[in-house]
Amino acid sequence: MRERGRTRRLFGLGARTGGTLLRSRLGGEADWRALGEALFEGLSELKGPAMKLAQIMAQWDDLLPPDLADELGRLQRQAEPMPWEGIQRTLVEQYGELGDNFREIETRPFASASMGQVHRAVTHGGDSLVLKVQYPGLAEVLEGDLAQLQRIMRLGRWFKVPQARLDALFEELAASLRSELDYHAEACALARYRQRYAHLAGLAIPEPLPEFSGPRVLAMRHVAGTPLRELEGADDTLRQRIAATLADWLTEELFVHGELHADPHAGNFAVDAAGRLVIYDLGAVIPVPEAHLKAMMQLLDATLAGDPMAMDEALRRLGGRQGQGAPLALYRDAAEAVAPLFAPGPQDFSDVRVHRRLRDLTPRVWAAMDRLQPPADVLLLSRTLNGHYWNLVRLGARLDMHARTRPLLAWARR
Structure with missing residues (x-):
């Protein structure tokens, strides 16, 4: 470069x-x-x-x-994808003669991203791996x-x-x-998540392979899957099961372990042949302090109650709203837009009326940013949850968010 x-x-x-x-x-x-x-x-x-x-x-x-x-x-x-010649140089720097370590490496990547691309490989022992290779330079x-x-x-x-x-x-x-750029940290995150969520039978996380990994190459066991973005026409029962697994995992991530997968674009998720949700990329995992979680749930509580003043106070506890002039009308309209997703019983995430309300609200939220003033970590949390929300939309999820959030709201009130 x-x-x-x-x-x-x-x-x-x-x-x-x-x-x-x-x-x-x-x-x-x-x-x-x-x-x-x-x-x-x-x-x-x-x-x-x-x-x-x-x-x-x-x-x-x-x-x-x-x-x-x-x-x-x-x-x-x-x-x-980046041409194979550049990727090959990185692999040779990591392994030396490639034929000494691998029976085969596919020169055409099966995934290309902003910071690296992924190539399938087979060891001499017959193990199928994927190599996540950082772009050279x-x-x-x-x-x-x-x-x-x-x-x-x-x-x-x-x-x-x-x-x-x-x-x-x-x-x-x-x-x-x-x-x-820290592939060692991502390998540690993969190992940690595999151990942490082993009890979730519907979740699959690739196993990192330290013996084949280095500063610019992360090796994992290959877990084949259909990308999440290609499931829109899949069997509804499968989509609902995947949506429930995604929601369960995110809830446990946040409220039990205080972390969150912060790169929610659909290419990082797939469904394997056993119908499990596969998480391919853990390069971006952020800590979420308990104080933030409580304030976030207090903001949701106030939103569902339609209480603009309580919404403003919750935003202040999150570190926002340092300026003057609470946008009370915006808070009221936001509460009306969000509330239907949390009504009792299963709610349809593919309901275009909800999307329309949220879309109509977005320009007003941006225009009020000088008054809302959310801190950077809250913006990251908001962006990440928004990305996961749209994954549920793509799945056509029907989830009872009222039942899911009730114990969390009770916890935040304590």
Whole structure:
């Protein structure tokens, strides 16, 4: 990766994005599809921080113009792989002569992401593995990419996004990317999660293989599965079972262990032949303090009660709302939008009326960010839970969230 060339390419993509935003702001015809295609092509090739940001933005289904969201969504499932020659160099640095360790390594990856790609391999003993390989040179260009990305993100002010919100998003992204380069930490997370959730029969987490792993290669046993995004037309019984497993796992993650899988895009999840939910990527796991959980549940409690003042107080306990002027009307409308998901009995996550209310609310939430002022860790928590929510939507989940949250709300009141 040549830093000057990357900088010029990122600058060019930023300029094109800025031009499209300016035409939109001035009332002109904005070709969001063309911009999305250009970003997909450029970011697929560049990888790294800018591609990661685009993947994060694509998780907010209700934020971007639909044509732009569709193209950015392709980065989660169709990103162009890095040529084998670059990946091969990293593997040779790790293993030496590849034939000494493997009977076969597929040169075409079966998954490509922002920071690395995954190749299947077979050992001489016949074991089927996957090798998650970090893109060569990524660590060396990361900080330069982040500096350019911070400049590009200033364009968000044209969407009337407060600078504090942009700064918090950038810091969240930077911390996440730096941590994702640590494959040793991800291997430890895989081992920890396998042991921790062994009692969940509907969950499968690949086994890390330290003897084949190194600083830029993470080896795991291969667990084949159908990607979550391809299950929309699958058998309803299977989808409901997977949705319940996902909800059970997330609840235990948060309220028993105080952690959360923080990269919820659908490409990180699959369903294996036994009908288990497979979690492929644990490069981003965040701690969630108990105080945050209690304040979050108190905010939900106040929301379901339709109490704007209690909602504002709960947001303050989360570390937000340092400024003046509580947006009480926004709180009331948010309560009306959210409440149907928590009504007694199974609620249909595919109900378009709920999505429409949430989408209509989003611009008002962003416009009030200067008053809401949520801290960076709360923004990360919110983004992550939003991503998991949309995974439940894709599954067409029908869950009794009233019954699921009642004991958690009682715990938060104590």
